[in-house]
Amino acid sequence: MNTNIRLVILAILLLSLIMLGRQVKKRTLNLKHTLAWFFLILVMMIIDLFPDIIVFFSSLLGIELPSNMLFLFGYILLLVIIYTLTVAISKLSNEIRQMAQKMALMNKELEQLKEQKDTDKEQT
Amino acid sequence: MKKLIIIPAYNESDNILDTVNDILSNTTDFDYIVINDCSTDNTREICEDNNLNIINLPINLGIGGSVQTGYRYAKDNGYDIAVQFDGDGQHDVRYLDIMADKLLADKCDMVIGSRFIDKEGYQSSFMRRFGIGFFYRLIKIVTGAKITDPTSGFRMIGRNIIEIFANDYPKDYPEPESVVSILRKGMKVEEIPVIMRERQGGISSISPWNSIYYMIKVSIAILVECLGKSGKKVS
Numbered sequence: 001m002n003t004n005i006r007l008v009i010l011a012i013l014l015l016s017l018i019m020l021g022r023q024v025k026k027r028t029l030n031l032k033h034t035l036a037w038f039f040l041i042l043v044m045m046i047i048d049l050f051p052d053i054i055v056f057f058s059s060l061l062g063i064e065l066p067s068n069m070l071f072l073f074g075y076i077l078l079l080v081i082i083y084t085l086t087v088a089i090s091k092l093s094n095e096i097r098q099m100a101q102k103m104a105l106m107n108k109e110l111e112q113l114k115e116q117k118d119t120d121k122e123q124t
Numbered sequence: 125m126k127k128l129i130i131i132p133a134y135n136e137s138d139n140i141l142d143t144v145n146d147i148l149s150n151t152t153d154f155d156y157i158v159i160n161d162c163s164t165d166n167t168r169e170i171c172e173d174n175n176l177n178i179i180n181l182p183i184n185l186g187i188g189g190s191v192q193t194g195y196r197y198a199k200d201n202g203y204d205i206a207v208q209f210d211g212d213g214q215h216d217v218r219y220l221d222i223m224a225d226k227l228l229a230d231k232c233d234m235v236i237g238s239r240f241i242d243k244e245g246y247q248s249s250f251m252r253r254f255g256i257g258f259f260y261r262l263i264k265i266v267t268g269a270k271i272t273d274p275t276s277g278f279r280m281i282g283r284n285i286i287e288i289f290a291n292d293y294p295k296d297y298p299e300p301e302s303v304v305s306i307l308r309k310g311m312k313v314e315e316i317p318v319i320m321r322e323r324q325g326g327i328s329s330i331s332p333w334n335s336i337y338y339m340i341k342v343s344i345a346i347l348v349e350c351l352g353k354s355g356k357k358v359s
Binding site for chain 1: 182183292294295296340341344345347348349351352
């Protein structure tokens with residue numbers, strides 16, 4: 001691979017890392033859910049600096065073109081990121097359901113207390 | 125001077141009554157609040173049957189979310205001092221006045237009860253001590269401060285930190301990250317030596333696999349805290 005493109009990619013990756021870091025610091029993004037992205041960028045930086053890693057793995061796995069290996073690898077990492085998001089959404093969805101139910105039950109209890117208070121008032 | 129003891133509790137039915145009774149019999153000017161983190165055992169019933177001062181969270185938030193709830197309560201009710209006190213019997217009530225005196229006398233923003241200054245009492249497991257040593261060095265590098273027990277939950281804070289934490293407090297493994305955050309803002313953090321007991325009953329919430337995730341996540345969080353300028357408090 002051409003050194004120029006590798007430098008450009010490295011610069012883009014570093015900028016992305018800093019941008020993500022600042023968003024986490026501003027609390028726009030949660031660190032927990034951004035960790036997978038940090039990992040992806042880190043891996044891409046390592047491959048950018050040491051492309052022979054990809055050549056090694058592609059010959060190990062019997063893949064003809066190293067660039068195919070790169071795509072496969074990137075694809076798998078993206079699937080991992082999407083999976084972590086799926087887990088997070090499922091958890092959030094459960095929590096929202098629980099909170100909605102508790103709120104509704106609390107409101108019912110409140111109404112009943114109000115009714116009780118009104119009937120007590122009427123009787124005095 | 126209003127002082128609040130925040131007791132985060134998740135499935136502490138074995139210990140919670142003893143902890144609160146210990147507080148009630150040994151302190152006079154501290155209020156307390158139990159934060160029930162959606163326990164699945166009968167922690168809630170035990171507290172309600174005994175008329176304890178309790179907040180029941182509708183979903184499980186973890187230690188960070190529970191303690192932050194306590195800080196919000198402290199802020200809303202005008203407390204000047206808030207101290208985190210674990211519901212499992214590890215912390216000792218006798219240190220509360222010592223911590224409060226130090227906070228006020230030395231004009232600190234936070235006082236941490238450290239197990240590792242005098243190295244007495246329960247010293248925790250090897251894995252944990254390794255992690256704590258690691259964070260001691262990391263925090264020293266990024267802030268210059270020597271925090272011997274950065275994961276200690278036994279911490280007392282003043283009004284200005286109560287307001288900061290009520291709005292912004294990490295959700296999991298909050299202790300090291302939050303210390304770095306306020307140190308970067310120029311706040312004064314000091315430690316006093318304490319003796320902690322071993323957990324009296326129930327189960328701890330950090331397991332071995334979680335420890336590795338913990339160390340990675342907290343290290344990254346500390347490094348992220350170092351982005352942007354640090355503020356120095358103008359006194």
